[in-house]
Amino acid sequence: MSNVLASLRGLTVTYGSAEGAHVALHGLDLDIFRGERLALIGESGSGKSTLALALGGLLPQEARIAGRIGWPGLAAPPRAGRDIGFVFQDAGASLNPVIPVGRQIAEVARLHLGLTRHEASERARALLARVRIPDPNRALAAYPHQLSGGQRQRVAIAAAIAGAPSLLIADEATSALDTIVQAEIVALLDELVRAGGMTLVFITHDIALASGFADRIAVLCQALLVEAGPAAALLGAPGEAYTARLLASHIGLDTPPLIAEKQP
């Protein structure tokens, strides 16, 4: 099978019609390689989330799609939830508030893997342990609101991988978390995709976060693909002014302070 999992050619996504039309993605050409960790970087309105939805076939009805998404790396077109797992920014909104989290994870496994209720429940327990929820037995019966934001995101990840997808898409999955929990979740995602041989598409506005573990980076700006390439090389020597601007906007611990340090 091809080492290209997904091949996007001339992908254009438009919302609305006539004068109100908004082009969210314009003529995007991009290959996603099997087993790679690809970071999609961009600011608001860059089209990065639209790209994620397009990959998963989750675009809203009113979206008009031109161009092509091919899956040379798959025998059949992918099904969202089974072949593609999603993790979104707000796990609180992804999870059903009135169903225990264990049942929500088990449901994915039952639906996509054809497991019995008991097998699915066992799988949910194993997945909760795998995403390092403390006391998985107890967590099975917990409702989302009883968990912290970081734990909810772990549950959402467990549900996303419950169908054993080959592609995991994380859309700003750590943006609502504090930096300490963010680092834990990124480490978890990294470990899960390595262990499971999954392909990861990691969507973020944080270029430094992406640089820490992505193999390749694709930069998007206002519906266009600016450039794509191996992470370290692209950041070491950006080919486009916009990428350089993103890098210059990054604030790290070694960024010179904006103030005179002398205390008033």
Next chain:
Amino acid sequence: MSAPLLAVQGLGKTYRSGGREVKGLDDVSLSVAAGETLGLVGPSGSGKSTLARVVMRLIEPDCGAIAFGGENLGALNGKALRAMRKRIQMVFQDASAAFNPRASVADVLADPLRIHGLASRAGRQRRIAQLLESVGLSENLAARPVHAVSGGQRQRVAIARALATGPQMIVLDEAVSALDVTVRGQILDLLVRLQRERGLAYLFVSHDLAVVRAVSHRIAIMDRGRIVETGPAATVVAGPQSPTGRALVAAIPRLHKEARPNA
């Protein structure tokens, strides 16, 4: 050293949640000098936003004292508290939630002028134009609905509204956290310039230690309702003494530019 502009002492606040008691603030003391930025950093739920709101008297503490400009802010009520609110203002993370969605930019800026009797009806328009200019916005924006301007522009309007009363201090609660990175830099530059020009003090609340480091003279680190570490910004970042401080420093994503060994 002269008396600090803001001094809080022994603040405590306990929340009750499902029969359990959660310490939102536990014996918190800190001070901010005139013209100084104190960065307040901590994980989610550490109490930093609670502290910001207690300083603003939006939440009443269970115990402790708040002094501002030598006055007992904690004891003020009614007219005296309103007068004090001119001197200490706040900017929130999400300006679109902080504003009346149907208001125009001019309406948003006119409110504090009217409430505090700061400009005559005739002088208001000119004052609004001045405020917009001071945050780098065009006067032409005044008639636009606040929900129709960009996120960065909206946060500039929020800063202009805070400036309207001529404060000595602004409490910034995750004020740049929701902005795109290229916009974030511009807003930080604006805040630094305003501080330099007007001698403003900032209480800069954020979960992002790197951003806090860039704009703060001193940093206080909070965890579970307590301040676990305070010091000059450079010192705290270079050698954090508390476990929380060390965890925050370790968690800041580093920009990896060099070739990484293949896994």
